[in-house]
Structures are given as C-alpha cells and as structure tokens.
Amino acid sequence: MAAYEPDFCPRYHRTVEMIGRRWAGVILRELLRGATRFRQIGDAIPDITDKLLSERLKGFESEGIVERRVLPTTPVTIEYRLTEKGRALEAAVREISSWAETWLPAEGEPDAVVADEKRSAG
Numbered sequence: 001m002a003a004y005e006p007d008f009c010p011r012y013h014r015t016v017e018m019i020g021r022r023w024a025g026v027i028l029r030e031l032l033r034g035a036t037r038f039r040q041i042g043d044a045i046p047d048i049t050d051k052l053l054s055e056r057l058k059g060f061e062s063e064g065i066v067e068r069r070v071l072p073t074t075p076v077t078i079e080y081r082l083t084e085k086g087r088a089l090e091a092a093v094r095e096i097s098s099w100a101e102t103w104l105p106a107e108g109e110p111d112a113v114v115a116d117e118k119r120s121a122g
Contacts, residue, residue, distance in 0.1 A: 018059070018063060019089065019092075021056065022052070023045065023048050023052055023053070023056055024056055024059075024060075025093065025096065026045050026048075027041060027045065027053065027056050027057070028060075028065075028082075028086070028089060028093055029093055029097070030044050030045065031066065031080060031081065031082050031086065032082065032087070032090055032093060034081070035069075035079045035080070035081035036080060036081070037077065037078065037079055037080070038050075038053065038054075038078060038080065041053060041080065057080055060086065063085075064083055064085050064086075065083060065085055065086035066080050066081070066082060066086055067080070067081050067082075067083050068080055069081065
C-alpha cells in the first residue's frame with residue numbers, strides 16, 4: 001500500500017466534494033449500468049426529486065463526467081451516459097460499495113452486529 005500523504009490535496013478534496021454530494025454516488029452507480037434516460041435513473045433511486053437529479057446530472061455534465069445526448073426520435077429521447085472520465089470512477093465506486101457492504105449494517109440492523117461479525121471473522 002502506498003504511503004499516506006498527510007498534506008492537503010485540493011484535487012482529492014474537489015473529487016470527494018463532487019461525488020459525496022447528496023445522491024451523487026447513487027446516480028453514478030446507476031449510470032455505471034449503461035446509457036439511460038432521466039426517468040430510468042429517477043425510478044431506480046427512491047426519494048430523489050427530479051430537481052435534484054437534474055442538478056446532479058448538470059453538475060456531472062459540466063465536470064465532463066456525464067454526456068447528455070439528444071436522439072432525433074419522436075418524441076425526442078434524451079440519454080445520459082458516463083464519459084471515459086466518468087467510467088474511470090467505476091473502481092472507486094465499486095470499492096466504496098464493497099466497504100459499505102462490509103462495514104455498515106443493513107437497514108434496521110444495529111451497528112454492534114456488524115462490529116461483532118468483523119471481530120468473529122478476524
């Protein structure tokens with residue numbers, strides 16, 4: 001494992017702020033499934049509002065992480081897909097998901113159960 005660098009890193013900070021915004025990580029996970037439409041993303045994420053989804057997609061688009069494509073169909077179809085830059089986040093998203101599965105309790109499960117399971121496995 002590489003040595004931890006304790007100095008403040010503006011790039012790291014910017015990245016964590018970008019993907020750590022409310023619903024951003026979940027939207028990224030959904031987009032990693034492939035090109036999709038606004039409604040499909042919204043339907044896959046319980047409780048997200050259209051306004052917030054739109055804001056996050058626009059933010060990702062301005063960062064070059066998401067591409068918005070307008071398809072010439074009737075009615076017009078709009079797809080969102082990750083760019084190469086966005087797809088490069090897949091390993092990070094996968095690692096965060098793995099960490100969450102290992103260390104966070106399932107909904108309704110107390111934290112102590114997860115901690116006890118980790119001690120028993122070690």
